[in-house]
Amino acid sequence: MQIRRYKHFASVVGLVLGLLCAVEAAKVNKHKPWIETTYHGIVTENDDKVLLDPPLIALDKDAPLRYAGEICGFRIHGQNVPFEAVVLDKSTGEGVIRAKDKLDCELQKEHTFTIQAYDCGEGPDGANMKKSHKATVHIQVNDINEYSPVFKEKSYKATVIEGKKYDSILKVEAVDADCSFQFSQICSYEIVTPDVPFTVDKDGFIKNTEKLNYSKERMYKLTVTAYDCGKNRASEDVLVKINIKPTCKPGWQGIKGPTLSVTLKRHQELFVCGTLKGKSFYSIPLERD
Ligand SMILES: [Ca+2]
Ligand SMILES: [Ca+2]
Ligand SMILES: [Ca+2]
Structure with a gap:
């Protein structure tokens, strides 16, 4: 009877300990998220949708564990970066990059910055969040x-x-x-x-x-x-x-001056016409008298 009671006690303790260990294990965030090293994006000016290649997906080996295996955020690093990165699905780690402000290709054709993924840590409070390496993102603004x-x-x-x-x-x-x-x-x-x-x-x-x-x-x-x-x-x-x-017509020539040859009247307009230093000097309509 004593032995049976003891055995029962021991199994209860074992079960509780086992559960505690499982809870403890669940709380551990062993792996940091992983993302690619480089992304290339295209965005059209005055639009916010960025077409990214490859698509933005952060992987975490702790998955499918809640929190530790989930992706809670992306952080963008760089000065005056007009983009933001948002998580679309915590469990798959899918995200998007979009423009925060209107982009102007005439002002800047390309943007380069870095991005980092964060998992959700060990629990709802996000304690012990792990971050991925920083990936480079090049975005081209289409005209x-x-x-x-x-x-x-x-x-x-x-x-x-x-x-x-x-x-x-x-x-x-x-x-x-x-x-x-x-x-x-x-x-x-x-x-x-x-x-x-x-x-x-x-x-x-x-x-x-x-x-x-x-x-x-x-x-x-x-x-x-x-x-x-x-x-x-x-x-x-x-x-x-x-x-x-008009060109000089032979019939126009008559009076020859020292430099310019003739002033003639044609169609009620006056012209100067002739040759200067052996070169033809074409007529210029002059003001009428
Ligand atoms: Ca993790
Ligand atoms: Ca333009
Ligand atoms: Ca144009």
């Missing part, structure tokens, strides 16, 4: 085509001589403030004014498509626009004035 091309000059002008075909009369140029090549590069220029004997190429060079005739047209006014490679049109088109100079 949005927010800006339109802007011409460098308010207007352009050039003077050409009638009867001549030019390879280039003048060059117009627009710039664009976006951060990517695609959205900041000017892909094409276009002459908006219809039926003019001029073309503009993709680099902004304007040339005449036929010989120009002063008696037909003395000045052309062209409106030119530009498109970036994301198809944004210039916020303001630009005016291009092309003056046509």
Whole structure:
């Protein structure tokens, strides 16, 4: 009877001790979480979603133990990092990185910082939390085509001589403030004014498509626009004035002065025309008397 009672007592004690040990063992946080060493992310400016490769998952060998095997947080290290990391699932260790503020690719194209995962420690109070090593995160900010091309000059002008075909009369140029090549590069220029004997190429060079005739047209006014490679049109088109100079006709020559040869009247306008140091000196429309 005595022995049986003793045996019963011993088994109860054993059970209690066993339970205590199990509880104690459950409280022990043996392993620190593990994450990859490097992550690469892509985020579009004005958006907060970061596409991360590989995905952010912290593993803990204490899993599936509660607390010690769970992931309670991610911490980001670095100065003025505009990102935060959040745990999505404590037991799987899944997390996401997202932008805290609006990102501006024109201001900063890339962000680099470090990240660390924390387990939940030994119990609800988070005592003896363990942290992983620090992983490096590189995030690239993708561009949005927010800006339109802007011409460098308010207007352009050039003077050409009638009867001549030019390879280039003048060059117009627009710039664009976006951060990517695609959205900041000017892909094409276009002459908006219809039926003019001029073309503009993709680099902004304007040339005449036929010989120009002063008696037909003395000045052309062209409106030119530009498109970036994301198809944004210039916020303001630009005016291009092309003056046509008449050539000296043999019949005009008459009176010869010491430097300039002639002043003649044609179409109610006055011109100076002739040769200077052996070179042809073309006429300039003068103010009328
Ligand atoms: Ca752990
Ligand atoms: Ca942009
Ligand atoms: Ca643009």
